[in-house]
Amino acid sequence: MGTPLSKSERTKQFIVERTAAVFNEKGYAGTTITDLTNATGLTKGAIYGNFENKDEVALAAFDYNFNKVTDYIKVRILGTDNAIERLLVYPQVYRDFLVIPLLKTGCPILNTATEADDTHPKLRVAVLNALAYWKTAVENQVKRGIERGEIIPDTNPSEFAVILMSLIEGAIMQAKVTGRPTELRQAMRFLEQLIHAVKV
Secondary structure, three states: OOOOOOHHHHHHHHHHHHHHHHHHHHHHHHOOHHHHHHHHOOOHHHHHOOOOOHHHHHHHHHHHHHHHHHHHHHHHHOOOOOHHHHHHHHHHHHHOHHHOHHHOOOOHHHHHHHHHHHHOHHHHHHHHHHHHHHHHHHHHHHHHHHHOOOEOOOOOHHHHHHHHHHHHHHHHHHHHHHOOOHHHHHHHHHHHHHHHHOEO
16 A cells, blocks of 8 residues: 555645546646636645646646546556557547547547647647557557567557557547547548458
8 A cells, every 4th residue: 555645635636536537628728717716625725735836736636647647548558468469448538538428528639739749848848758658558558569570570659659649649630629439430440441451
């Protein structure tokens, strides 16, 4: 068991958990202090007594949102040993993006990237780190599959990861804008075909 959280740490965690969905849905600029107080039931003083400013809350909320999605996918990936089946977790999960509760407010990477690329340097760095983490995770699955004789040896792990991520993020963007799963499911079917195409 880990060390119990202090009262201050518990309050910070509470604030992050309650505001994470708000930031993901409304964005950094669109989220007001009133939104934060409404989401937490705390006063402005209580929030800023635990965080230096809105930037700190937003960064912690992004990390929380990204980690929730990552953990959700990781559990499913670790549920199978085969590299192809592990990669197929991505289209399986994202096909139902619009109806999965924790993804209801959107993909934290896509939502934050579109807002922070030019206007919020610290959030931009957080998104860059998240993208790098995701890309490395996919690359490692491909490399593992090659080593185990489950994926075609000349498959380029970096290229494969970029294409997988681009298909997912582009399809999510269309699904969020249209409010329908049609294009998302088409893209995920294509991604499944792509994954099966590198199977030995």
